[in-house]
Amino acid sequence: MRVLLLVFALVWSLAQAFPRIGVHEGFTRLVFDLPGKEVAYTLSQEGGLLVLLFKGVDAEAKDQVVNSKEVASVQTVPEKGQVRVLVRLKAPVEAATHRYSDPERLVVDLSLKSSPPPPTKPTDPPTAKAPKPPRPVVLLDPGHGGVDPGMVGYVVEKEAVLDVALRLKRFLEREGIEVRLTRDRDMHLSPDKREDLSRRAAMADSSQVNLFISIHVNATPTRTAQGVEVFYFGRAQDPRVLSQVIRENGGGDIGQRLTREAQSVAERILTDIVAQANQRYSQRLAETLGRKLSQATGSPYRGSFPGDLFVLRYAKVPAVLVEIGFGDHPVEGRRLADPAYRDKVAQGLLTGILTFLANGAFAR
Numbered sequence: 001m002r003v004l005l006l007v008f009a010l011v012w013s014l015a016q017a018f019p020r021i022g023v024h025e026g027f028t029r030l031v032f033d034l035p036g037k038e039v040a041y042t043l044s045q046e047g048g049l050l051v052l053l054f055k056g057v058d059a060e061a062k063d064q065v066v067n068s069k070e071v072a073s074v075q076t077v078p079e080k081g082q083v084r085v086l087v088r089l090k091a092p093v094e095a096a097t098h099r100y101s102d103p104e105r106l107v108v109d110l111s112l113k114s115s116p117p118p119p120t121k122p123t124d125p126p127t128a129k130a131p132k133p134p135r136p137v138v139l140l141d142p143g144h145g146g147v148d149p150g151m152v153g154y155v156v157e158k159e160a161v162l163d164v165a166l167r168l169k170r171f172l173e174r175e176g177i178e179v180r181l182t183r184d185r186d187m188h189l190s191p192d193k194r195e196d197l198s199r200r201a202a203m204a205d206s207s208q209v210n211l212f213i214s215i216h217v218n219a220t221p222t223r224t225a226q227g228v229e230v231f232y233f234g235r236a237q238d239p240r241v242l243s244q245v246i247r248e249n250g251g252g253d254i255g256q257r258l259t260r261e262a263q264s265v266a267e268r269i270l271t272d273i274v275a276q277a278n279q280r281y282s283q284r285l286a287e288t289l290g291r292k293l294s295q296a297t298g299s300p301y302r303g304s305f306p307g308d309l310f311v312l313r314y315a316k317v318p319a320v321l322v323e324i325g326f327g328d329h330p331v332e333g334r335r336l337a338d339p340a341y342r343d344k345v346a347q348g349l350l351t352g353i354l355t356f357l358a359n360g361a362f363a364r
Contacts, residue, residue, distance in 0.1 A: 018059035018076055019085065019108075020316075023068040024134045027111040030074065030087070034104040041106060043095065050087035050095065050110070059083045070110045103280055136357055137178045140165045141200050141214035141311065143248070143321075146188025148196070151219040153326075154333025158186060160342070161215040164324060167346035168215075175354060180209070193250040194258055197310045204315040211285065211353065212319035214311055216248060217327040217336060226332040227300035229323040230290040232282035233313060234306025245307040248321065258310040279306075281318040289322055289352035296348030297341065299325055299332060318356075322349065 019030040032041075034057065041054045062076045070093050075086040092113045099106055142165040143157065144150035150157025162183070169179040182200045183189065189199040204212040218229060229244075236242040246255040286304035294301035304320075312319045324345050325332045335341040 017062060017064060018057075018083070019074065021064060021066055021071075021074060023066065026134075027109045028066065028068045028070045030085075030108040030110070032085075032106040032108070034106060037101065037104055039104070043097065043108070045089075045093075045095065048089045050089060050093070052085040052087070052108070054083045054085070056081065057083045070112055135176060135178050136210045137180065137208060138172055138211045138213065138353060139180045139182070139203055139209045140168060141182040141203075141212065143214055143216040144188075145183050145186055147191050148188055148193070151217055151327050153219060153223075153328030154330070155217060155327045155336045157217040157327060160217050160327065160336050161324070162186065163339075164342050164345050164349075165215055167343060168349050171346055171350040172353065175350070177353075177357075193254050194310070197249070197258065201311050201314050204317055204319055209317055211356070212312075212315050212317055213289070213349070213353075214309075214319075214321040215349075216321060216323050217325060218244075218323035219247075219326060219328045223326075223328045223330070226326045226329040227302040228290050228293045228297070228325065229302045230286035230293075230304045231307040231309055231312075231321040231323075232279065232286045232304065233309060233315065233319065234279055236305070236307045242308075244323075245309055249308075249310045259308050261310065261313075278316060278318065282312075282315070282320055285318040285352075285356050286320045288356045289320060289349060292352035292355060293322070293324065293345065293348035296351060297325075297335075297344045299335075324349075 019032045022029040022031070032052075032054070034054075039054060039056055041052055044051050059076050059078055061078055064074045064076075066073055068090075070090060072088040072090050075088070077084040077086065087110070089110075093110045094113050096109045096111070097106065098109075142162040145158045145162070148158065150161070162185070165181060166184070169181065172179045180203070182203055188196055190196040200214070203209070218225070231245070236245050242259070246259050249255040249258040283304065283306075290301050290304050293299070307321070309321050312321060325336050327333045327336055336345075
């Protein structure tokens with residue numbers, strides 16, 4: 001438990017960093033979350049030091065060890081009315097900057113300057129190759145598993161969502177996207193619900209994963225509801241949503257306790273600019289997935305909602321929980337048992353992910 005708390009503390013500290021830092025194959029990425037479009041900045045490089053100066057920005061003093069091929073460390077120095085960021089380089093670099101809106105941010109990619117090629121004879125074949133862009137990495141979480149069957153109706157939730165996740169994995173890999181799974185068979189990560197959800201959440205590491213999608217099957221006491229719902233992390237406002245959140249957090253006393261823990265994290269988002277930015281991305285991902293899934297299956301789109309979901313609470317990347325349909329509805333439940341319909345579900349999720357990535361969400 002002590003190690004787990006230390007890991008959570010580290011994750012929370014990294015989430016508030018200015019800049020956020022990602023080490024990728026061939027480059028190091030610095031992401032500066034900005035309070036508005038009016039923020040101006042300058043960038044200069046002097047020998048082994050890259051200096052960025054931001055006017056009208058507040059940030060905590062911090063010295064982050066990076067130790068990538070390009071960068072040794074990044075130091076953030078708050079000054080009166082401005083913030084200076086000192087990037088200590090390991091070698092000469094080329095800096096590519098991109099400004100994005102909604103939310104406002106500056107992305108700086110640092111790659112090593114290529115050495116001039118040695119003289120070649122006219123007969124020598126060309127050897128230079130264009131660098132490959134980084135591949136997006138999607139983490140799929142088939143909910144429940146092992147000792148936890150999830151909802152049981154016309155389908156068993158743990159079986160249906162695993163099948164959909166494996167189909168989606170194949171579709172994504174055909175598009176050149178790397179896919180990881182929290183489970184690839186009928187298993188639990190821990191028989192303890194809190195530990196199980198915590199291990200799934202810990203896999204959503206922003207330095208290795210770009211999207212986190214947890215897949216579930218819905219249920220209702222009346223067994224009359226049908227349709228698609230998608231949740232992103234935040235305070236649940238609707239009592240019906242809160243009931244659903246408690247069920248997905250384990251149900252009963254454990255579900256209520258884990259929901260209270262998640263609520264305390266959700267409250268911090270109100271004062272954390274970085275977390276708010278990620279929440280907006282997650283909301284956009286939820287809306288995109290919900291609409292594309294509805295279009296692919298013909299199932300009604302019931303909306304996207306904030307929820308205090310334990311498995312999403314520490315995600316530093318766009319993260320959602322998708323309810324692909326109601327497994328206890330006499331029509332939709334039987335559809336979810338049909339392999340052809342599950343293919344449609346996976347196709348809808350694929351289209352939503354590709355649409356989200358195509359709109360520039362991967363370049364964070």
